[in-house]
Amino acid sequence: MSTTLAPYALGAAAVTVALNKIQTRLQLSRAKHPSLMGHSRMARRVAALVPFYEYDEAAFFRSDDAPPEVAAQRRAGFMRLAALYRERFAETVRATDEVEESISDLQFTSAYRVPFQYSRFVREHLKAGSFAAASSGIHVTDLDGNALVDLTGSYGLNVLGHDFYKACMEAGAERVRELGPVLGPYHPVITYNVRRLKEISGLDEVSFHMSGTEAVMQAVRLARYHTRRTHLVRFCGAYHGWWGDVQPGVGNPLPARETYTLTDMSERALRVLRRRNDIACVLVNPLQALHPNAGAPSDSALVDSGRRASFDRAAYTAWLRELRAVCTAKNIVLIFDEVFSGFRLAPGGAQEYFGVQADLVTYGKTLGGGLPIGAVCGRKELMRRFRADRPTDICFARGTFNSHPLVMATMHEFLRRLETPEVRACYADLDAVWNARAERLNARLREAELPVQVGNLSSIWTVCYTQPSRYNWMLQYYLRAEGLSLSWTGTGRLIFSLRFTDAEIDAVIEAFVSAARAMKEDGWWWSSGAITNKSIKRRILREMLAKRF
Ligand SMILES: Cc1ncc(COP(=O)(O)O)c(C=O)c1O
Numbered sequence: 001m002s003t004t005l006a007p008y009a010l011g012a013a014a015v016t017v018a019l020n021k022i023q024t025r026l027q028l029s030r031a032k033h034p035s036l037m038g039h040s041r042m043a044r045r046v047a048a049l050v051p052f053y054e055y056d057e058a059a060f061f062r063s064d065d066a067p068p069e070v071a072a073q074r075r076a077g078f079m080r081l082a083a084l085y086r087e088r089f090a091e092t093v094r095a096t097d098e099v100e101e102s103i104s105d106l107q108f109t110s111a112y113r114v115p116f117q118y119s120r121f122v123r124e125h126l127k128a129g130s131f132a133a134a135s136s137g138i139h140v141t142d143l144d145g146n147a148l149v150d151l152t153g154s155y156g157l158n159v160l161g162h163d164f165y166k167a168c169m170e171a172g173a174e175r176v177r178e179l180g181p182v183l184g185p186y187h188p189v190i191t192y193n194v195r196r197l198k199e200i201s202g203l204d205e206v207s208f209h210m211s212g213t214e215a216v217m218q219a220v221r222l223a224r225y226h227t228r229r230t231h232l233v234r235f236c237g238a239y240h241g242w243w244g245d246v247q248p249g250v251g252n253p254l255p256a257r258e259t260y261t262l263t264d265m266s267e268r269a270l271r272v273l274r275r276r277n278d279i280a281c282v283l284v285n286p287l288q289a290l291h292p293n294a295g296a297p298s299d300s301a302l303v304d305s306g307r308r309a310s311f312d313r314a315a316y317t318a319w320l321r322e323l324r325a326v327c328t329a330k331n332i333v334l335i336f337d338e339v340f341s342g343f344r345l346a347p348g349g350a351q352e353y354f355g356v357q358a359d360l361v362t363y364g365k366t367l368g369g370g371l372p373i374g375a376v377c378g379r380k381e382l383m384r385r386f387r388a389d390r391p392t393d394i395c396f397a398r399g400t401f402n403s404h405p406l407v408m409a410t411m412h413e414f415l416r417r418l419e420t421p422e423v424r425a426c427y428a429d430l431d432a433v434w435n436a437r438a439e440r441l442n443a444r445l446r447e448a449e450l451p452v453q454v455g456n457l458s459s460i461w462t463v464c465y466t467q468p469s470r471y472n473w474m475l476q477y478y479l480r481a482e483g484l485s486l487s488w489t490g491t492g493r494l495i496f497s498l499r500f501t502d503a504e505i506d507a508v509i510e511a512f513v514s515a516a517r518a519m520k521e522d523g524w525w526w527s528s529g530a531i532t533n534k535s536i537k538r539r540i541l542r543e544m545l546a547k548r549f
Contacts, residue, residue, distance in 0.1 A: 024275060024276065027268070027272055027275060028272055031260075031263055031266065031269045031272045032236075032261065032263060033236035033261075033262075033266075037237055037249065037293070037294070038293070039261075040248035040249035040255065040256070040261050041248075041249075043249040043250050044249055044250055044252075044255065049548070051544060051547040052116065052547075053117065053543065053547040054116065054119070054120055054121075055117050058071075060118060060121050061074045061075050063118075063470050064469070064526075064536070065528070066523070071523075074471075074522055074523045076522070077518070077519075077524070078125065078126075078522070079125075081125075081126060081481055082125040085126050085127065085477075085480075085481075089127070089129050089142065089146070090144060091143040091144045092128065092131050092142040092143040093127045093129040095129065095131045095143055096127070096131055106130055109488040110127075110488075111123070112298070112300040112488070113299060113473075113476070113490060114299055114302075115299075115303050116300070118473075126477050129142060129143070135163075135166070136162060137161070137162070137163065137499075138150060138161070138162075138500055140152075140485060149483055149484050149485060149504075150162070150497075151485060151495060151496065151508070152485055152486060152487035152495060153460075153493075153496065154495075155365065155495075156344070156365045156366070156495055157368075157370070158497045159343050159366045159498055160423060160499060161498075161499035165370035165414075167413070168369035168370050168413035168414050169410050171413045172406060172409035172410035172411075172412065173406060173410075175189060175409040175413075176189070176406055181405070181406075182405065183400060183401065183404065186403055186405075187405040187409065189405075189409050189411075189412040190403060190408045192415065193412055193415060196418075197375065197415075200349070201348075201351070201361045202348075202351065203359075203361065203378050203379055205378055205379075205383040206376070207375065207397065208375050208403045208407075208408075209397075209399055209402055210373070210374055210399055210401050210402060211241070211373070211374045212339030212362065212363075212365060212374050213242055213374070214374045214399065215364055215374030215376050216240045216241050216246060216283070216335075217241075217243050217245075218374075219283075219335045219337075219376050220232050220283070220335070221397065222378065222383065222385075223333035223335065223359075223360065223382070224281070225395035226382050226384075226395075227331065227332070229277070229279060229280040230278050230280065231258050231259065231260055231276075231279050232245060232259055232260070232279075232281050232282075233259075233260045233262055233269075233272075233273065233279055233283065234246055234259060234260075234262075234282075234283045235261070235269070235284070235285075235288060235292070235293070236261055236262065236263055236264055236292075236293040236294075237264070237291065237293050237294045237296075238264070238284075238287075238288050239285060239287075240285055240337050240339075241339070244256055245258060249261075260279070263293060264288055264293045265293075265315070265316070270322060270326050273323075273330060273332060274326055274329070274330060279330070279332050280332070280333060281332060281333040281334070282327055282332055282335065283337055284320070284334070284335065285337045285340070285341075286316075286336065286337075286338065286341040286345070286349075286350035286353075286354065287340050287457065289312075289316040289457055290309050290310075290311050290455060290460065290462060291308065291309045291455075294307075294308070296493070297309070297489070297492030297493060298489040299472075299473040299490025299491055299492055302473045302490070302491070303537070304469070304536040304537060305451075305464075305465035305467060305468045305469055305472060306533045307464050307465065307492070308455070309454075309455030309456075309462040311455065311456065311457045313354075317356070320354050324356050324357070324358075333359045333382060334359050335358060335360045335362065336350055336351060336356075336358035336361045337361075338350055338362060338363050339364035339365055339374070340364075340365065342366070343363075343366050343367065344366070344458065344460070344498075345430070346427060346430070347418055349361070349363070359382055360376060360377070360382055360383075361376070361378070362376055363377070366414070367414060367415075368407055368411055368414070369413050370410055370414075371404075371406060371410045373407055385397065426498040426499065430458050430459070434456060434458045437500075437502075437505045438454050438456040438461060440505070440509055441509045441512060441513075442454060444509055444513050445513060450517060450520055451465055451466045451467035451525055452466065452475070452516050453465075453466055459495070459497070460493065460495055461493070461496070462493060462494075463491035463492070467525060468527065468531045468533045468536060469525050469527065470536055471524040472491070473490060473491070474519055475491050475515065475516065475519055478515035478519045479511070481515065481518075482511040482514050482515040482518075483511055484508065484511050484515070
């Protein structure tokens with residue numbers, strides 16, 4: 001090339017590189033979900049701007065401009081519930097009050113049961129307490145002796161019934177009584193656990209941790225170490241624990257710099273995976289199949305009736321297969337985060353259920369047989385924490401309590417029982433059984449002309465609302481009055497154990513319908529006919545702006 005042309009050639013090359021970069025960046029932007037949740041940084045900025053304000057007693061009952069007689073009806077219903085709660089949950093609430101100021105987690109969960117504008121008034125009058133004394137069958141008994149039907153699922157741990165885990169804990173404690181709290185050396189029960197986990201995951205090696213969050217941290221760290229790439233991909237709305245890198249949006253004081261949040265079930269996301277060379281791994285939480293691109297549904301965010309949930313097994317299976325193929329082609333580590341879905345959708349978890357093999361799988365919750373646990377299973381070459389040719393280039397992961405004898409023993413009991421015909425029977429026709437149960441409730445709700453329906457992924461249900469309203473979160477309090485216990489996230493997630501019999505489900509359905517009927521009779525679902533989800537959101541925005549300026 002002549003020397004006079006050299007600068008042009010260099011210039012052309014620079015322009016090509018710049019254009020390529022712009023295109024890659026644009027592609028990434030297009031692969032983000034259009035919601036605020038799809039834009040983590042913006043979500044954090046917006047969240048930081050939302051001012052606190054709350055409704056006084058009068059506005060509490062009329063935040064949708066209901067006429068005075070409807071507000072009076074709501075107030076009467078609310079005060080009736082408050083009187084019932086005061087009487088029925090007296091000791092449980094007293095015990096809760098005694099520690100609430102000293103347990104930060106409790107303050108957080110109490111404050112975020114309903115949208116913040118209503119929270120203080122609700123806390124003053126509808127406290128049910130956060131203590132429990134006993135569990136048996138499908139019930140948890142509080143300090144007042146109320147046996148409530150447990151739909152909390154203990155955050156997903158409870159796949160096989162309280163009594164099952166109590167038996168695992170008891171037998172496990174007995175098994176390792178002689179060794180006690182010795183850490184470092186393993187108790188022999190670990191050998192069986194490792195063998196079974198390898199069989200269940202279809203992978204070569206196992207590492208034990210103390211929580212699901214830690215298992216995810218380790219899986220991502222391994223993927224980064226072995227690929228020598230920086231970024232993880234998570235899908236919009238998916239929860240993977242509270243570690244900073246997997247929680248890039250609201251809730252994390254720092255932005256996650258090495259995380260891409262992409263649209264779930266989207267060809268645009270696949271395009272990003274195909275094009276970029278900095279992606280170490282893709283994290284999948286199979287629970288998102290119930291509500292792709294939406295966050296874990298919680299009643300604190302139930303400001304209108306926009307919550308949606310519906311599960312399309314064929315579509316999600318096809319998506320996972322495509323994702324698998326792209327990850328394989330690009331040497332991206334595909335991580336299934338089965339902390340929630342493991343052992344629930346099938347004995348072999350989401351991998352078995354959707355028929356897709358991941359490179360690394362995380363488990364937690366129920367695997368501990370009732371005790372705290374996190375585990376990673378993976379392909380041999382991905383699990384290795386050192387390099388044969390570079391002895392000081394290691395991937396460190398430890399943890400004082402990993403492989404604790406008691407946890408290994410309860411896990412042993414869990415895995416052993418999982419193979420028994422009695423437990424295998426709980427998994428028979430899971431989809432057919434649980435879809436029919438959800439549909440039975442939906443049919444009853446439709447017949448009774450109540451504006452509520454549930455969506456379900458097997459035994460995990462989400463309550464959705466079919467008519468715009470600002471008060472849907474009140475349903476959790478009516479449900480409790482009917483003896484149904486939900487977790488602090490309210491009607492967003494009802495988690496059943498697989499032990500529920502048809503008769504028990506029918507009782508839940510009756511209680512649910514009674515609760516919704518009482519709520520309707522108390523006027524909470526009154527509508528002017530002009531209210532829409534959009535108008536509700538607009539109104540809240542106006543209230544916030546008025547507060548701020
Ligand atoms: C899919 C998933 N991953 C990770 C976690 C975090 O597990 P842990 O709460 O044990 O840290 C959770 C917890 O809900 C989860 O559902």
